[in-house]
Amino acid sequence: MAEYENTNDVSAAEPSKLSDLLERGWKIFEEVDGTNEPLASTSIQVRVKRGIGMLEEASRMVALLELFSRNEELEEIATADLKYLLLPALCGALTMKQTSRDKRLEIVQTARAYFMDFLKRCKEYDISHFQLPHVTNENTSPDEASENGSSTATPKPCPSDLVSMAAQRQAKIERYRQRKELEARLSDVRKAVDSGQADDEVSRDFYNLNVRRWVTVCLEEIESIDQEVEILKNMDGLKQGAAKQPVQPARPPMKPFILTKDAVQAQVFGAGYPSLPTMTVDDWYEQHKKRGAMPDQGIPRRVAVEEDTDAKEREEEDKEKKADDDDEESLLKARNWDDWKDTHRRGYGNRQNMG
Numbered sequence: 001m002a003e004y005e006n007t008n009d010v011s012a013a014e015p016s017k018l019s020d021l022l023e024r025g026w027k028i029f030e031e032v033d034g035t036n037e038p039l040a041s042t043s044i045q046v047r048v049k050r051g052i053g054m055l056e057e058a059s060r061m062v063a064l065l066e067l068f069s070r071n072e073e074l075e076e077i078a079t080a081d082l083k084y085l086l087l088p089a090l091c092g093a094l095t096m097k098q099t100s101r102d103k104r105l106e107i108v109q110t111a112r113a114y115f116m117d118f119l120k121r122c123k124e125y126d127i128s129h130f131q132l133p134h135v136t137n138e139n140t141s142p143d144e145a146s147e148n149g150s151s152t153a154t155p156k157p158c159p160s161d162l163v164s165m166a167a168q169r170q171a172k173i174e175r176y177r178q179r180k181e182l183e184a185r186l187s188d189v190r191k192a193v194d195s196g197q198a199d200d201e202v203s204r205d206f207y208n209l210n211v212r213r214w215v216t217v218c219l220e221e222i223e224s225i226d227q228e229v230e231i232l233k234n235m236d237g238l239k240q241g242a243a244k245q246p247v248q249p250a251r252p253p254m255k256p257f258i259l260t261k262d263a264v265q266a267q268v269f270g271a272g273y274p275s276l277p278t279m280t281v282d283d284w285y286e287q288h289k290k291r292g293a294m295p296d297q298g299i300p301r302r303v304a305v306e307e308d309t310d311a312k313e314r315e316e317e318d319k320e321k322k323a324d325d326d327d328e329e330s331l332l333k334a335r336n337w338d339d340w341k342d343t344h345r346r347g348y349g350n351r352q353n354m355g
Contacts, residue, residue: 018065021058022083025051029094040099048097055091062087074125079200082207085125088118089214096221105232112225115218127208128215133222175216182213 028051037044062068067081077085092114098107119132189206192198198206279287 018058018061018084021054021061022087025054025058025094026086026090028054029090029097032094032097039097044097045099048094052091052094055087055094058084059087059091068121070124074127077125079204079207082204082211085118085121085207085211086214088114088121089218092118092218092221105229105236108225108228108232112222112229115222115225119215119218119222122211122215128212130215130219133219133226172220175219179213179216182209182216185209186213 028047032039032044032048032051035044039045062084067084068077092111095107095111095114100107116133116135119130122128123130123132186206186209189198189202189209192202193206
């Protein structure tokens with residue numbers, strides 16, 4: 001197994017062996033993934049960052065040692081080196097465990113890059129049959145995209161297309177079935193590996209199953225990330241649009257005043273100290289007219305007292321009109337009512353209210 005002395009470690013406690021870095025980073029991911037502690041807690045986030053640092057350092061070592069090449073087949077990779085294929089997948093999975101809201105878009109894009117790196121390498125070694133997700137990097141050339149098995153010119157399937165939706169659903173079901181089968185086989189092989197009694201063939205099968213399982217995980221993660229990125233970009237656009245809108249100046253608070261009919265009432269209500277400022281109806285109307293807000297709309301023309309007075313006046317006018325029309329019955333009734341009022345005081349006979 002290839003080893004590499006890490007001379008750039010910040011702390012002497014950090015392991016220098018490539019295998020130790022992978023094992024510790026892998027263990028941190030499993031602990032964080034299975035913990036009941038809140039993911040946003042400080043202790044969990046510290047462990048996540050520590051695990052990401054270990055896996056990134058291990059990835060740099062793998063690149064320097066050139067353990068993998070496009071010109072070789074999967075059978076040519078040593079059994080001890082197969083597990084290092086998982087480094088990008090583990091880096092992406094731990095990156096997704098970060099909970100910073102301000103950097104969420106950057107986090108998911110970084111994790112997607114790790115997952116794509118893992119899937120491309122698995123595609124090169126033909127580890128599993130799958131289709132690479134579309135490339136989101138605008139700087140990627142068409143030749144490079146076609147070489148990687150994806151295309152930037154091919155648009156994403158329209159969600160309204162029933163055929164594409166059915167195909168996506170079937171692909172999800174198939175990935176879920178494969179993942180469950182691989183996990184069931186892994187649980188059996190893991191026992192032999194953990195006991196230390198596994199031979200080279202069992203160990204190779206264990207790492208192959210792990211890589212194939214992570215292929216299904218990464219495909220699902222990328223699909224979720226693409227949906228989240230679209231939502232995050234729309235949210236940023238809404239925030240920028242709201243920030244560009246001019247801020248309306250706040251109106252000064254309205255000072256209370258007394259509205260009077262004429263200048264005489266204004267002098268009466270305005271006398272004394274302290275008192276409220278007064279203005280006549282005409283002044284108030286002219287003031288609103290200058291501002292361009294006519295007070296006619298939405299303001300009742302008569303108050304309730306005036307309406308009651310008008311109703312009484314109309315009733316008296318109706319009585320007089322009937323009397324003028326020589327209605328004998330109405331005249332007799334009106335005369336009797338006037339005679340009765342002359343001999344009886346107001347409220348006479350109202351025993352209920354003791355009037």
